[in-house]
Amino acid sequence: MSEYYSNADEVKIQKASSEQFPRLSQLWLDTSLSAHSFIDSDYWEANQQAMETRHLPGSEVYVCTENGEIVGFAAMSENHLAALFVDEFCQGRGYGRLMLDYVKRDRDTVTLNVFVQNAKAAEFYRKNGFQIEREQTDEATSEREYVMVWKQT
Numbered sequence: 001m002s003e004y005y006s007n008a009d010e011v012k013i014q015k016a017s018s019e020q021f022p023r024l025s026q027l028w029l030d031t032s033l034s035a036h037s038f039i040d041s042d043y044w045e046a047n048q049q050a051m052e053t054r055h056l057p058g059s060e061v062y063v064c065t066e067n068g069e070i071v072g073f074a075a076m077s078e079n080h081l082a083a084l085f086v087d088e089f090c091q092g093r094g095y096g097r098l099m100l101d102y103v104k105r106d107r108d109t110v111t112l113n114v115f116v117q118n119a120k121a122a123e124f125y126r127k128n129g130f131q132i133e134r135e136q137t138d139e140a141t142s143e144r145e146y147v148m149v150w151k152q153t
Helices: 018-035 041-055 095-104 119-127
Strands: 004-006 011-015 060-066 069-077 080-086 109-115 131-137 144-151
Touching: 011 095, 018 041, 018 060, 018 069, 018 080, 060 095, 069 095, 080 095, 109 119, 119 131, 119 144
Parallel strands: 080 109
Antiparallel strands: 004 011, 011 060, 060 069, 069 080, 109 144, 131 144
């Protein structure tokens, strides 16, 4: 996928570089702690290193920047959206939708998992064309989660 520009080239989405992974893992941690207060913070803190050194390098990662500053990222594992995080101070400005549109444009199907208790995120995905396929328990946290799917029409 090529770079994507919006708002007179102020907002850009492009493939992330490994040099950005420390910043992205910190964004993941900060946002996870804020959005998932129903999960003990020790879980997120214990997994930050794995996010930086294993999960991000093993995924197709796209970073969203505005005026050169990182505002969010999306990580894909084939057709599965493994992560979509927007800096909590930048949420509600359309970055999440832009990144979703970006990863959907060359795919017929995208799946994702979202915690049931993260109602804000589940609603965001519903508004962006995803449907709940099933509910299950996340093995790592024992929390209920939705498996959601988007299909090209």
